[in-house]
Amino acid sequence: MLTPSAPDTGQVLPALASPGRVLALVARGAAETRADLARLTGLARSTVSQRVDLLIEHGFLDEAPDVGASGRRLPRRLRLRTRDQLVVGIGLGATHCRVALLDVGGQEVVSREEPLLISDGPEAVLDATVRTARALLAESGRSAASVRAVGAGVPGPVEFATGRPVDPPIMPGWHLFPIPQYLAERLGASALVDNDVNVMALAERHWVLPDVQHLLFVKVGTGIGSGVLAGGRLHRGAQGSAGDIGHIRVGAADAPCRCGNTGCLEAFAGGAALARRLTASGVPAATAADVARLVAAGDRTAVPMVREAGRRIGDVLSSLITFFNPEAIVFGGALSSAHELLAGVREAVYERSHPLATQYLRIAASGTRENAVARGAGLLAIDHALSPCQVDGLLDGTAQRTGAAP
Structure with missing residues (x-):
């Protein structure tokens, strides 16, 4: 399972144990039960239950009974809910794009590669990727509302804070184009953009x-x-x-x-x-x-x-x-x-x-080969979608599902 941004080790101070940080502890495998969360965070069991219930209500977690080998019922286990939480990973090249849908656990659902020319300019290229993403959602029987975030890797220098390409040599017409905003407005979820080789590095480490x-x-x-x-x-x-x-x-x-x-x-x-x-x-x-x-x-x-x-x-x-x-x-x-x-x-x-x-x-x-950029961009999107800041913002209404990621 993908490890999102989360506290590294040890106990989490109660003041910092927001619902988003509680989710991070479960997502990275540090906690499997409500008792685990109480022990790691120092929160009262009632407070842990309130936060877990909120995360279950909003579709971030599942909780199910676990049965041991002897048939004895064990404490209910918490799991990251993946079946209807997706991200879109986009890999752009000079002559093609690959779009992948991944669940937030890092498993690829479906992907497709389409020919295109990056030199055709941002609107034409990004519109093509959006069409492919929508087609993949339809093909997999998923709704647009299941998309939590979008990641894209592009073949040129990117100012990561804004997601805008800066003087990309093989991308005429893309200089300072607001890719995150363009994708977010059309796919209904926050978007992040990085240089393609950065997200290839993420994919290689995660899968290989x-x-x-x-x-x-x-x-x-x-x-x-x-x-x-x-x-x-x-x-x-x-x-x-x-x-x-x-x-x-x-x-x-x-x-x-x-x-x-x-x-x-x-x-x-x-x-x-x-x-x-x-x-x-x-x-x-x-x-x-x-x-x-x-x-x-x-x-x-x-x-x-x-x-x-x-x-x-x-x-x-x-x-x-x-x-x-x-x-x-x-x-x-x-x-x-x-x-x-x-x-x-x-x-x-x-x-x-x-x-x-x-x-x-x-x-x-x-070892990741031709799918590395799209899958690595998907990891970038997952890390954002499961980050405590983003989760807490969605739960309290301060974060937007559309617009550029911070």
Whole structure:
């Protein structure tokens, strides 16, 4: 089950044990009965019962009798109600969108991928995703009222506090567009937006590496970016631009990058740059996926070029390993399937990094694959929907089901 925002350990002060925090204790598995809640919060049993009853009344919790192996009736068990509490996860790419419905326990209900062009602009693209979300609700027999929150991952820099893209290179017309408000008004629930690689990192940890606390998720597709998990939490930095490793300068100033600068890692090792160089060498390639297919086929020009790109990326990562000391580095994106890319990364990392930092380091391709952005965006929405602040606001009427998430 997904762990929402909640107190970490120990007893919760009674003044802080709001209904939302009571729900968080149940959702993260810390409490299964009313007695557990009284013990953890220090609240009177009557107060615990009032808050649990309120959460049951508003559809957040279920409570049912539990029967032991001997047939003896045990205390009634509290469970997060999932069957009619959903979130929408949206993953936008340059040429497609994937929309997933998840319940608030993190289980995918249904998903669908549709072709589209991000360059068509925000209204056209977001309207298409809304239509897909509504179709999935109808297909699964769920109502729009069951949607508690919406999450979206987009392929560009995002100011997380506002959910607005900021000068996204491959998203013309999207600069400062109010995506959260646009989605919230059409889907009837608070919406959050983040960079796609950040939500990919969330998905990888939740479904593949739940015990990893310090993770770098590196996306190598058209461009290069990374998501950073520190202490199990996503690190976005002050404005949301943490992890933008594709624009670290690594080479000569005559290599132009789409960001407007020169010599960036992306200009040497990104999928678009590799495709251009291959085409100039007489091997036609239009996209990062084309480059990956050429490597898989053993093309004599593509294989060494991609291996060298891996070494370039590994050089940058070796500095980050020294600084951050992650437990795992996971690769996603179109080029993550290219064995030669990861081989080049490993060569550089193990050559340049200190043995203490690499003795247990895992370097691997993502296990979440093509559904990572939509599912990770769904996790973002779940964390918001189950946060004590949001739950308490809905219960006392101060939070709106529509509008941007705080």
